[in-house]
Structure formats: C-alpha cells, structure tokens
Amino acid sequence: MTPSEIFLAATPGLEPFLAEEAREAGFGGVAVTPGGVTITGGWAEVRRANLELAGAGRVLARVAEFPAVHLAQLDKRARKLDWPALLRGDVPVKVEATSRGSKIYHAGAAAQRIERAIADATGAPAEGDDPVRLLVRIERNLVTISVDTSGEPLHRRGFKAFVGKAPLRETMAALFLRACGWDGTRPLVDPMCGSGTILLEGAARAAGLSPGRGREFAWARLAPSELRQEAGPAPAARGDIPPILGFDRDDGAVRGAAENAARAGLSGHVTIGRAALSDLAPPPGPPGLVLTNPPYGARIGKPGPLHGLYATLGAVLKERFRGWEAGVITSEPGLAKTTGLSFTDTGPPVPHGPLKIRLYRTGPLP
Known part of the structure; x- marks a missing residue:
C-alpha cells in the first residue's frame, strides 16, 4: 500500500x-x-x-x-x-x-x-x-x-517548555511570517514576544533548520521499508542570518522565551530582552519586518484598556521604523485601527481557539 x-x-x-x-x-x-x-x-x-x-x-x-x-x-x-x-x-x-x-x-x-x-x-x-x-x-x-503519518500534531516541535497566555501555534506563526513575505533574509522584530514562537520559527527558517528536527513521527512505526532508511546527517545551521530580536515587559516571559530558544538550539540566532514598548528601536542595518501577536480583549480581558498599548505600538513604529513593514495579529479590528497604521492588507479570518484572528499588514512605513 x-x-x-x-x-x-x-x-x-x-x-x-x-x-x-x-x-x-x-x-x-x-x-x-x-x-x-x-x-x-x-x-x-x-x-x-x-x-x-x-x-x-x-x-x-x-x-x-x-x-x-x-x-x-x-x-x-x-x-x-x-x-x-x-x-x-x-x-x-x-x-x-x-x-x-x-x-x-x-x-x-x-x-x-x-x-x-x-x-x-x-x-x-x-x-x-x-x-x-x-x-x-x-x-x-x-x-x-x-x-x-505525523502522530502528535506537527506544531509540537518538541522544544517549548514555557508557554505564555494563548500563544500562536508554531505552524500558524510560520505561515503568518510567510504571509508577510518574510523569507529569512531580512531582520525580524517581535516587540511583545511572549514565549518566543514567532522568533523561533523565524530563526529556524533563516538558519535553514528543519522544523521537525526535535521530535518523533508516527511514520517511524509503519511497515514500509522506505520509512526505515537511515536519514543523512542534518544540515548545519547557517550562521549568517539577519538580526532576530524579541522583547517583552514581563521578566518571566523573557526568561521562558530564552529557555525555549536554548532548547531549540537557537540561542545564537535570536536576541531576547526585557523592554517596554515605548523603548522599542530597530537594530542597525536594513529595514525588515515587525510581526507581533499582542494581547487582544477576548483573549486576555476587556479590549478597552488595550487601546493605549496599540496606540503606542503604532506611534513607535511610525516614528522609528521607517522603511520597515509591520504585521499585527489580532481578533479585534478596533484595536488594529487604534494603531493608526495604514494597513495595505487584511488577511482572512483564522480560527485560534474560540476566536477568529486576522493578520493586518502594512507596506514599507513612510
């Protein structure tokens, strides 16, 4: 068969x-x-x-x-x-x-x-x-x-021990990066990184590492001899990747994301630190992508108090990230509008637990 x-x-x-x-x-x-x-x-x-x-x-x-x-x-x-x-x-x-x-x-x-x-x-x-x-x-x-042939769902890469509140699945993060046109050759920043999912998926892609490198699969327990053949050595990670930076204001999230990166063998490819959104600044070099999955009302609490957070995000990006592109993932159109960013594309509704989320994308920021 x-x-x-x-x-x-x-x-x-x-x-x-x-x-x-x-x-x-x-x-x-x-x-x-x-x-x-x-x-x-x-x-x-x-x-x-x-x-x-x-x-x-x-x-x-x-x-x-x-x-x-x-x-x-x-x-x-x-x-x-x-x-x-x-x-x-x-x-x-x-x-x-x-x-x-x-x-x-x-x-x-x-x-x-x-x-x-x-x-x-x-x-x-x-x-x-x-x-x-x-x-x-x-x-x-x-x-x-x-x-x-997979067994455990493939978003379970086998590396993350720390998980923040309502995180994206790794598979979703990988596809949202692709939806933003990010190919691993430009800088990537997540200013509200939580457990680091977007960063780790981006770093693995940029470094040429297989997403399935740290887990087992159901195909290993099937009969076909083609599935039991020894695989060749995994390619070494590329070292010349662009800056990939993540920040969070919560010390626990920063520690947890850094530990996740270490388990994934990506510590040398990502930089994770504690910083307030108002202190965000781009790394030196060419413009890249800011992609983030901020808190949204139905996920964390009432959306009202979050308007200030989204307004700050938009103001910081417009002031300091000229030439960069931005992607904001949220279930709340009103919060996306609060950023004041000019979104060139609103993605389709994507199920995320009981919610429907969308990716709001900008072109290069003026």
Missing part, C-alpha cells in the same frame, strides 16, 4: 501559504483544498513533508479508495488490501471512521469491520498506547482510507 495522495492539514484561511511553502520545497501536484493542501508522491515525500514543512499541522497519506454500499462489501474489500505492507503487527492501530451521504451510515460499525480485517491480516491490536491512526471517510458510498 503506497500513498495515492498526501494531504497536508493547515489552519483554515492559511492554506495558500502552506501551498506556497510546499512548492518552494519542491513537492509536486500542489493543490489548495479546504483545510489543507494536497501533494503527490510516495513514502519519501511523506517523510520529508513531516520533517521539513513548517506550516503543515499534520500529514495524512491516502492509501486506499474503493466503493462500498453495505458493511459486507466493505469487509470484503478491506480484507483484500495488503495491510502487512502498511502496518506492523506490534503497533496498535486505531480506526476512526466518518460517514456522510452513504448507505453505510453507521461509522462505528464500519470502523470495527476494518479493525478486524487489519487484526486478522497483521495481528495488530485495536487498543494500546500510542496507536497509529487510520482515518476512514465514507462519502457518497466511496470509502477513502488514510493513515496519519
């Missing part, structure tokens, strides 16, 4: 930027679809997508597709699949099924039939710790089977 299609999950609203990243990384057949991006390829591409794509939240490999209009037919066709080529007998397998507009309407019964077919073919148990997830979608009588 080899992939017929690979699905890269993305935060809704950010799919085009994940597609851009996949194309730049050399993946083929890139197409945007609701909730993600599809690419073509085999197990080598599955492995590489998990390791290298900073914006993908999960990588699903489609391994089988067939029509079925009743459970007996589903059972018969599931038993014809070469499960030992995909799954190991010593690794638990969890089957999750959904059904829509199909004669097989009982998703739980469908999952049980496929679990029994797998157990009979491989001996793999349906229960156990850290199972491989098999996703079965039955839509208009067409059964599609995919395997989750």
